[in-house]
Amino acid sequence: MSSETVNTSGPTTGTGPSTNPAQVVYHGDLTSIKFNGLNYLDWSRAVIIALGGRRLLGYVNGEIKAPAETDAKYSDWRATDYGVMAAINNTILPELGRNFLGAATARDMWLAIETTYSHKGDDAKLFEIKESIRKCTQGNRSMQEYYSELQGLWDELKVCEKPCPNCVQTGEKNKVFDFLMGLNPEYESVRSMVFAQLSLPPIGSVYYAIQ
Known part of the structure; x- marks a missing residue:
């Protein structure tokens, strides 16, 4: 070499x-x-x-x-x-x-x-990614497969969005919302547990709590 x-x-x-x-x-x-x-x-x-x-x-x-x-x-x-x-x-x-x-x-x-x-600032691309996130559900897939797809979409969204230093906390909350909304019905108790906490945990903590 x-x-x-x-x-x-x-x-x-x-x-x-x-x-x-x-x-x-x-x-x-x-x-x-x-x-x-x-x-x-x-x-x-x-x-x-x-x-x-x-x-x-x-x-x-x-x-x-x-x-x-x-x-x-x-x-x-x-x-x-x-x-x-x-x-x-x-x-x-x-x-x-x-x-x-x-x-x-x-x-x-x-x-x-x-x-x-990179499609940074491309509103049409941003809409496409956010629509894919909205439609992303667990379905018949494993938890890992579902989370991996969401992670990939979030990464795409980060590349396309213009930098917003003050939006970090909001972005983290949106990830938790995206993840919980796409879970199968049997995880309803998990949703309740997450929202019962005084402050919303980061997405990594939510995911590993279910694993």
Whole structure:
């Protein structure tokens, strides 16, 4: 298996890479998931995890800023940024990846992909996901299968919705409501138990209480 050594920088404060860049060795692709235009959620998560594990996430989320071109550290930053762009592009099908090769930085490439495929702010897509959540019920499936489908829909919803720092608590409550509404009738006592508590427990606690 081939390997490629990329000179990168650790966490930063201020506008540029740290003065102690680490040596990060890649073994193969960032992820085995190949982006095909339809699997943005799974692909983006896998890439974020891979870049975070290599201390390169700052190049796509904006935390690692480009130093001035006259700065002695600019050459290292530029080389690493190109390396991140190449690594991301290698996880995309060629017919899609070529559309983003004109990006100036890894950050620009990432935002271009997000804008094109994440459906963020797309009201029609949001309606479609919320309608799927409303119709999602346990039926003949196991509790795990039912919860997994809801979890996937919630994740899609999170990607499509615009950031709302003040909506976190409301979103958690909605998950509990979604989950309880779709349960089979024999779990009516569980619904009563949950709502009898002084404060609504998080969705994870509700799910594991039923397991």
